[in-house]
Amino acid sequence: MKLFDINVYLNDRMKVLIIGQRRFRLLNTVWEKPYQVGVVEWVNGSMINFHPKI
Numbered sequence: 001m002k003l004f005d006i007n008v009y010l011n012d013r014m015k016v017l018i019i020g021q022r023r024f025r026l027l028n029t030v031w032e033k034p035y036q037v038g039v040v041e042w043v044n045g046s047m048i049n050f051h052p053k054i
Contacts, residue, residue, distance in 0.1 A: 005017040024040040 001018050001020050003016070003018055005015075007015040009015070023043040025043060026038050027041050028039040030037040030039070
């Protein structure tokens with residue numbers, strides 16, 4: 001993973017932009033938290049090459 005940007009707000013919230021380099025499948029989403037959480041399965045042997053223009 002690579003960290004690209006962090007914004008901290010006055011209401012104790014943050015916006016974090018992280019770009020991963022391993023592919024995964026989203027198996028399940030957990031809704032009990034005020035933020036999105038998921039259960040993933042890594043896809044073996046698949047690295048991606050992604051360079052965002054930020």
